[in-house]
Amino acid sequence: MKERWLPVGLVAGGLFLVNVIARLVVRFGAGSDDGKQITIGLWALFAVGAVMIPVAFWYGRRTQMIRVVGELGLAVVVACLLAVLIGPFVSGVGPFSNGVGLVFRQFFYFVGLSAIGAVVGLLLLMTTGLDYRSQSWKRYIERSGTKPRKIVRR
Template structure:
């Protein structure tokens, strides 16, 4: 369970951001104002991307790529599904009102979250601080010392 806790936290963070944006639009009474709804949705989408990027960077430093994909990917998928299916229910909407809209939301949130995590992973990799780069540096130091002994 301890291994999956960060993924659960990332997924719940995505869900909370989405629900908070839905509540802000609902409570402010701007559900009919397309511009206000778009602005709140844009901020929520940016926040979701940033959370996914931080998660991707955090995992990249500590885990190999296959663990990043499995653990973070599962958290992102869980967060996206919660945001799409449970989020509307919290503010009194029907998530199954339109199949096209449902699929579009799933794809959009998955792309935003996936790109955010990928950008976070790439940033860490770019600076050589990811798990594999650190391992290769340790190997290089080890074999460099052996070579100098000969």
């Protein structure tokens, strides 16, 4: 159980940590300049997508694709809920202080850019032929490509 869900929790925690760091940079570095706040927020979302590229690459080498999609999807949704509902407290405001519409936009931006990063990582993995299915096909071809021993009749 630990081997399956620990990586999911670590991915969710890492994505949430990226969001918290960005919120702290906005709080202490940008001040009240809206332009800087938006720029830092966009860079943070791109960083979340960039983090998903190697995570998806690493995760896709280990397990089947259906498990990768399910477990990374769960990790992204958990991290997104943490970032949207708990993250604003790091900035010094409440999660719904700017309206429900902003919460939904943050949720969809976070999930969307995470999904794009994961897809890019998985496409790189499949292109290099290092994914789980390509490796199993390679092992099958190597194993079945050898001719069996001929039985000698006397």
